[in-house]
Amino acid sequence: MILFKDVTKRFPGGYEAIRGLDMSVDKGEMVFVTGHSGAGKSTLLRLIACIERPTSGQVIINGQNTSRVGRSRIPAYRRQIGMVFQDHKLLYDRPVFDNVALPLIIAGFGHREAGRRVRAALDQVGLLKKEKQRPETLSTGEQQRVGIARAIVSRPRLLIADEPTGNLDPDLSFEVMRIFRRFNEVGVTVLIASHDLSLIDRLGCRQIPLENGRLQVPKEDTAVDDYIADADTISGPEKWL
Amino acid sequence: MAVTRNAEATKAAKKTGPVTAWLTRHASTAVGSLGRLVRQPAASLMTILVIAITLALPASLHLVIKNAEVISGGWEGALDFSLYLKPGTSLKQAQALANIIGKRADIESVRLITADDALREFKAASGFGDALDHLTSNPLPHTLLVRPSSRSTDGSISLLREELGNLPETDVVQIDTEWVQRFHAILDILQRAGVMAAALLGIAVIVIIGNTIRLDIQNRREEIEVTKLIGASNAFIRRPFLYSGLWYGLGGGLLALALVSYGLSALEVPVGRLAGLYGNSYQLISLSLKESASIPAIGMFLGLAGSWTAATRHMRRIEPR
Numbered sequence: 001m002i003l004f005k006d007v008t009k010r011f012p013g014g015y016e017a018i019r020g021l022d023m024s025v026d027k028g029e030m031v032f033v034t035g036h037s038g039a040g041k042s043t044l045l046r047l048i049a050c051i052e053r054p055t056s057g058q059v060i061i062n063g064q065n066t067s068r069v070g071r072s073r074i075p076a077y078r079r080q081i082g083m084v085f086q087d088h089k090l091l092y093d094r095p096v097f098d099n100v101a102l103p104l105i106i107a108g109f110g111h112r113e114a115g116r117r118v119r120a121a122l123d124q125v126g127l128l129k130k131e132k133q134r135p136e137t138l139s140t141g142e143q144q145r146v147g148i149a150r151a152i153v154s155r156p157r158l159l160i161a162d163e164p165t166g167n168l169d170p171d172l173s174f175e176v177m178r179i180f181r182r183f184n185e186v187g188v189t190v191l192i193a194s195h196d197l198s199l200i201d202r203l204g205c206r207q208i209p210l211e212n213g214r215l216q217v218p219k220e221d222t223a224v225d226d227y228i229a230d231a232d233t234i235s236g237p238e239k240w241l
Numbered sequence: 242m243a244v245t246r247n248a249e250a251t252k253a254a255k256k257t258g259p260v261t262a263w264l265t266r267h268a269s270t271a272v273g274s275l276g277r278l279v280r281q282p283a284a285s286l287m288t289i290l291v292i293a294i295t296l297a298l299p300a301s302l303h304l305v306i307k308n309a310e311v312i313s314g315g316w317e318g319a320l321d322f323s324l325y326l327k328p329g330t331s332l333k334q335a336q337a338l339a340n341i342i343g344k345r346a347d348i349e350s351v352r353l354i355t356a357d358d359a360l361r362e363f364k365a366a367s368g369f370g371d372a373l374d375h376l377t378s379n380p381l382p383h384t385l386l387v388r389p390s391s392r393s394t395d396g397s398i399s400l401l402r403e404e405l406g407n408l409p410e411t412d413v414v415q416i417d418t419e420w421v422q423r424f425h426a427i428l429d430i431l432q433r434a435g436v437m438a439a440a441l442l443g444i445a446v447i448v449i450i451g452n453t454i455r456l457d458i459q460n461r462r463e464e465i466e467v468t469k470l471i472g473a474s475n476a477f478i479r480r481p482f483l484y485s486g487l488w489y490g491l492g493g494g495l496l497a498l499a500l501v502s503y504g505l506s507a508l509e510v511p512v513g514r515l516a517g518l519y520g521n522s523y524q525l526i527s528l529s530l531k532e533s534a535s536i537p538a539i540g541m542f543l544g545l546a547g548s549w550t551a552a553t554r555h556m557r558r559i560e561p562r
């Protein structure tokens with residue numbers, strides 16, 4: 001589903017946020033990108049969402065090389081990925097329902113079908129009763145769940161989340177992670193950037209530890225090494241189609 | 242994946258029919274844009290008022306020219322000319338001449354203004370009455386006001402003028418209609434100037450609406466960024482702004498129509514009074530149905546043009562960070 005081949009991202013100032021990164025995530029996996037602040041987690045996710053383009057190397061998502069996605073095709077490309085942000089990025093001038101419906105409206109769904117799907121998504125994050133409320137009347141945790149509902153309402157196969165629990169207390173964080181887990185259980189590939197190590201340990205998912213834009217050299221865990229070896233043997237993007 | 246999703250959307254659209262779905266989508270965007278304008282009435286009204294004034298200016302100029310053309314069209318028939326008789330001509334001779342000429346088939350009527358009448362009229366009109374009392378003799382000649390028959394052509398009239406000018410009693414033939422031609426030349430210039438002014442004001446409307454939309458886009462920058470992140474195309478994001486432009490244009494056009502109609506009705510009484518002074522009655526010509534419809538239509542077109550340029554230019558620059 002996600003394949004990074006020797007990816008480097010150098011910003012205009014010359015700073016390299018990602019350096020020669022090789023990594024991959026299989027279809028149906030739930031994986032955490034971990035690392036200190038500034039390690040390059042957000043940049044990695046932004047490369048996946050085509051918000052940034054790699055300076056060199058290849059980012060291949062679901063068989064599509066992001067370098068070859070033209071400007072005019074970016075919207076269609078982004079519509080196949082569900083995105084959750086630390087600051088929710090909700091639209092505060094409209095009720096919860098409209099926020100969640102937005103991806104469906106963009107995709108051209110009719111009102112009835114959109115309404116059905118929005119309610120299903122709100123039900124899945126436990127906010128069915130709050131569809132008429134404005135986002136600012138909700139707690140941070142609820143707002144984050146609205147963001148998740150919006151990300152999954154169009155049933156993407158890939159869900160990426162940048163520090164989705166960054167502003168939440170441990171209980172709420174665990175609740176949000178359980179929601180992600182449930183989507184993962186029905187086949188959605190989930191990639192979450194987080195530095196909340198104790199929480200990740202509780203969930204027992206694979207980690208991609210970053211350090212200064214590179215894969216962190218593992219101490220005792222060899223799983224990551226195996227993974228890199230795995231990725232190296234891949235001949236082309238066909239496997240990911 | 243993209244294919245599956247599009248297929249799903251198409252399937253959803255098929256249930257209601259793609260055209261209906263498309264219409265519903267546009268209708269809801271249009272209503273949404275209108276709602277946004279209504280929710281900030283002061284700002285919207287201000288913009289609409291400026292547009293209305295800008296549209297009303299060329300429309301009223303057009304009306305002024307149109308009315309002037311109709312009024313001066315009535316003067317075209319004013320082909321009367323004056324025959325000033327030689328100073329020595331007696332009143333009797335003048336009366337005889339008037340009789341003879343008046344019988345001609347190519348002349349509708351002849352009116353004699355005697356030298357005495359002319360002096361009396363001049364005294365009354367000029368205000369030199371007392372000074373003129375000291376004159377020992379009347380310096381003014383007898384005059385014949387000749388109105389050619391309504392069947393005359395330009396050619397026959399000039400022939401007639403020549404013939405009457407050659408009469409032994411005639412001193413000078415004076416044509417009174419040159420100023421009508423001058424007036425037409427002025428109208429023509431005004432008309433051209435009006436077209437230029439209309440073009441400039443049209444550009445002004447585009448700029449006004451473009452600027453309003455630009456500010457609107459700046460205020461909604463975050464929203465646009467988020468929507469782009471979710472996968473909205475430039476066209477999708479631009480659509481509500483285009484409808485805003487359309488609404489501004491329509492509102493401005495309708496208000497311009499109201500302003501022009503109001504102005505026209507306010508002028509009706511004084512124009513009637515003026516026409517009365519000339520012994521006429523004149524009904525001001527107002528905008529035809531087609532012209533009335535074209536003002537809001539032009540407004541909408543300019544609104545669309547303004548919002549299109551602004552939205553297309555500024556939309557591209559807003560990319561999610």
Ligand SMILES: Nc1ncnc2c1ncn2[C@@H]1O[C@H](COP(=O)(O)OP(=O)(O)O)[C@@H](O)[C@H]1O
Nearest residue numbers: 011013015017036037038039040041042043044
């Ligand atoms: N647009 C940018 N221009 C320059 N440097 C940037 C930009 N975005 C991120 N960086 C730098 O790249 C590094 C990695 O950032 P980021 O991916 O946000 O890290 P993380 O999300 O792990 O905290 C940071 O040092 C940051 O300052």
Ligand SMILES: [Mg+2]
Nearest residue numbers: 041042043162
């Ligand atoms: Mg970050």
